[in-house]
Amino acid sequence: MDCLSSGFADVDHSEDSSLFSSCLETLNSLPYFQDYKRQSFELMNVRPGSVVLEVGCGLGFDAFALARIVGGSGRVVAVDSSRTMLQKARCRAEGSGLCIDFRLEDAGHLEIEDNSFDCARVDRTLQHVPEPKKVLEEMARVTKSGGCILAYEPDWGTFTIGSADRQITRKIAEFWCDTFKSGWIGRYLYRYLQEIGLEDVRISPSTLVITKFDLANKVFDIFKNAEKAMNQGMVSSSEATGWLKELQEDDRKGSLFCSYTGFMAWGRKP
Structure with a gap:
């Protein structure tokens, strides 16, 4: 059974990759995600002519936005570990005239020369890798001195x-x-x-709130999560069923509440 929490780590071997594409499309449509993404571009000082690295590009939404900013005099390199996602991103980019180089890469071992980019960002990708610090180290390695490295990631310990x-x-x-x-x-x-040697490190929290069950299920995979917890013996069938019914009843009453806090952190390479 494909699940959002574990499946993004290996989309190419999923039963149905459209589950993950649909999730990314949903997130990209929400004002919360649109707002922090715009803020991230400003913090990285992306401008016409910039050369930017996007790690874990998925369907390419952020790569497209960055490419529109850097223009024809700049360049965006967008990497992902999924051939499926890259193929879909390339199809979306066809005929756009945007300067994007989509590449199949292991983010923890980038086949890119040192000091190649003015800035680098990763967005909701580190949650899916076992050694996220290695990815950040690689991002710093390929960024020029004075460049910004930025990451946005959820902390699922804040999920409510x-x-x-x-x-x-x-x-x-x-x-x-x-x-x-x-x-x-x-x-x-x-x-x-800080540990990878960046200077002027800052971090900013923001909270996503969802009050509709259908949207919460698309973002948080609530049905499958409850089913998997039941299958692994963490809750009983009756407990899972009762819990889901309660959430759906709250939705009908207009009182459903789900949230998580994400953190955007950034720093400058010396």
Whole structure:
């Protein structure tokens, strides 16, 4: 069974890659994600002529936005570990006239020369890799002196669901967090950017709130998460069913509440 929390790490071997494409399209349509992405471009000082690295580009939405900023005198290199995602990104880019170089890469071992970029960013990718600090080290290696390295990541330890059953909610929320390869990456970004030698390291939190069940299920994979927790014996079938019914009833009443806090951290390469 393909699940968002674990499946993004290996999209090419998923049963249905459209699940992941659909998730990315949904996130890209939400004002919360649009706002922090725009802010990230400003913090990196992306401008016409900039040469930018986008790590974990997915369908290429952010690469397209960056390419529009840097223009014909700049360049965006967008890397991903998924051939499927890259193929879809390239198809979307056809005929756009944008200067984007989509590449298949292992983000922890980039086949890119040192000091190649003016700035580099990674967005919701580190949560899916087992050694996120190595990815940040590689991003710093290929960025020029004075350039900005920026990361936005959720911390799934902050995931909240407004259910009356605290015990079941805690079990399912913790299960969701622990099925990511690096579910706590948000709280480690500040430390990691310092440890890889960046200067002027800053971090800023922001919280996504969702109050509609259908959208929450698209973003947080609630049905599958409850089913997997049940299959692994963390909750019983009746507990999972009752919990889901409660959330759907809250949705009908207009009182559903789900949220998580994400962290955007950035620093400058000496």
